[in-house]
Amino acid sequence: MIKNILISFVLFSSIIFAQLIQPKLVLQQKEYDFGDIKQGDIVTHTFVLSNSGGDLLKISNVQASCGCTAAAPEKNELGPGESTNLTVKFNSAGRKGVQTKTVKISSNDPQNPEMTITIRSNVVLPSETSTGDPVIYVTETQHDFGKVNEGDKVDYTFKFVNKGSSNLIISDIKTSCGCTAALLSADNLEPGQEGTIKVLLL
Structure with a gap:
């Protein structure tokens, strides 16, 4: 019985010591x-x-x-x-x-x-929306194409909506590099109207 108690105590002490020297x-x-x-x-x-x-x-x-x-x-x-x-x-x-x-x-x-x-x-929404300004709302702000083989062309369509109370006019759209292109469905959206931006990875 004494040996069993001693062995149990040693094992318990070893476990506690091992936990103490671990990162936490x-x-x-x-x-x-x-x-x-x-x-x-x-x-x-x-x-x-x-x-x-x-x-x-x-x-x-x-x-x-x-x-x-x-x-x-x-x-x-x-x-x-x-x-x-x-x-x-x-x-x-x-x-x-x-x-x-x-x-x-x-x-x-x-x-x-x-x-x-x-x-x-x-x-x-900012308080300006009550003054009749347009407000663009984008459902997604990024997309991961994952692994793309060289030479492959892939695309993804982002959706947005004008949640303001006047027409939303998009004057320009640019991509960060020549390897991508963006196609806009419409550059003038009425309140509540949805639009899309098709992004192509060339």
Whole structure:
């Protein structure tokens, strides 16, 4: 009986010691609500990441749930007891209503290899809409074509709508490089009318 108790105590102590020398990611805050923001506003919030373990914590990846959200830690490696800031930026352009976005943090913490931060907001149209101005609302702001073979031509159609109370006139549309082209369905949209932009990767 004494031997069994001694062996159990040694095993238990070994497990506790092993956990103490492992890296451990701690989030001082896992959620943040920006409240009401105007469409087009870019808002930021800084989260604090800490290593409360006994070994080097390595942050291998920080992935936002959509292109409207960006996040990057100031440091990717934290020694025991060290902390770093993670600033999350949300771009509300083309968004409306309640928004919930997440940021997934991957690290070498054996107990929690993936942890998630959540940000929320309620995007409202700017007050100018009541004066009779046009307002463009884009349902998607980015698209990933994935792997494209050399020589292949692919395209994707984005949709937008005029949610204002007067005609929306689009004077120009440009792409960032000569490898892409954009085709506009209409350059004059009445209130409530939908339009499309077909983007071609050449």
